[in-house]
Amino acid sequence: MSRSEIARRPDVDRATVAKYADMDDMTPKPPMDRRQGSKIDPYAALVDGWLEADRRPPRKQRHTAKRVHDRLRAETEYDGEYTTTPGYVRRWREANRRGSDGYGELVWAPGVAQIDFGVAKARIAGELVDDHCLVVTFPHSNMRYVTSLPGENAECLCHGLVEVFEHIGGVPPVIVMDNATGAGRRNARGEVTPAAVLDVFDIKKSLSHKGNPYDNAVVESTNRPLKKELVYRNHYTTIEQLRHDLNDYVWWSDNQRLHSTLGYRSPKEFTEQGLVL
Structure with missing residues (x-):
């Protein structure tokens, strides 16, 4: 078919026909990077100096991307958008990460439990009272219990604890907890004086303290939404109604909530497949 015959077809321009007829290779070319230099580039050395100096202070005193952006706007003629700054800071930190900046994933052994008390303001019978939620979690399976x-x-x-132990049908060998008065406390010499209840159940204590790799992060992350989203937001006629709602939350979390760390299974499904708490 000649070029003229192709061009006579509807919606086909003669110039388009000529362009493709003369092409030897019609493989699509990758898009060209048309980006120009970033507005932050002229200030890169300054920002690099700030971030390099951040290696010395404690982590919480280091520059955030927002702080870097604010300093650039206040101390220089930089007029770029904020969205540019986090990307630059992230790339710098990735390129300049030291071996000591890494971290190891904390692995929890089966059966190890975390406990934590959380005080929440609860509206019961029209009065605002303190409700003390005892939360027990098993980080290995993400099973949790609240009373x-x-x-x-x-x-x-x-x-x-007796209520939880009866519910699960056993006693965990190790419980990680904070320095709550009921669990134990440290004296002036730094020695731990555990509560007698732990000795009764022959439980190994692991009180959270500086230098102890096993903290209470899992149970504390459970406590926060319980206090803010469940207990405080609702009105209850009796304490039993509050406990019923807490039990409903625990049932949903253990039976229906899927966890990526468990292969997108619920904690209940995880334990039923022969895997333990």
Whole structure:
């Protein structure tokens, strides 16, 4: 078919026909990078100096991307958008990461539990009262249990733990906790004096403290949404109604919530497949 015959077809321009007829290779070419230099480039040495100096202070005193952007706007003639700054800071930190800046993933052994008390303001029978939620989590399986108690002393801790142990049908060999009064405390010499309740169950104690790699992050991350999104937002007629809502949350979290760390299975499904708490 000649070029003229092709061009006579509807919606085909003669110039387009000529262009493709003369092409030897019709493989699509990758798009060209048309980006010009970033507005932050003239200030790169200055920002690099700030970030390099950040290696010395504690992590919480270092520059955030927002702080870098604010300093550039205040101390220089930089007029770029904020969205440019985080990208530059991220690329610098990735390129200049030291071996000591890395971290190891914290692996929790099966059966190890974390416990934590959280005080939430609860509206019960029209009154705003303190509700002490004892949260017990098993980081290996993400199973969790919650009970509402009137206080945080040793008696309340004992009652709450017995309730949880009866529910799971056993006692965890190790419990990681903070320095709550009911669980134990440190004396002036830094020695731990555990509560007698832990000795009764022959539980190994692991109190959270500086230098201890096992912190309470998992259980504390459970406590926060319970206090802010469940207990405080709702109105209850009785403490039993509050406990019922807490139990409903625990059932949903253990039976329906899927976790990527468990292969997108629920904690219940994870344990039923022969894997332990």
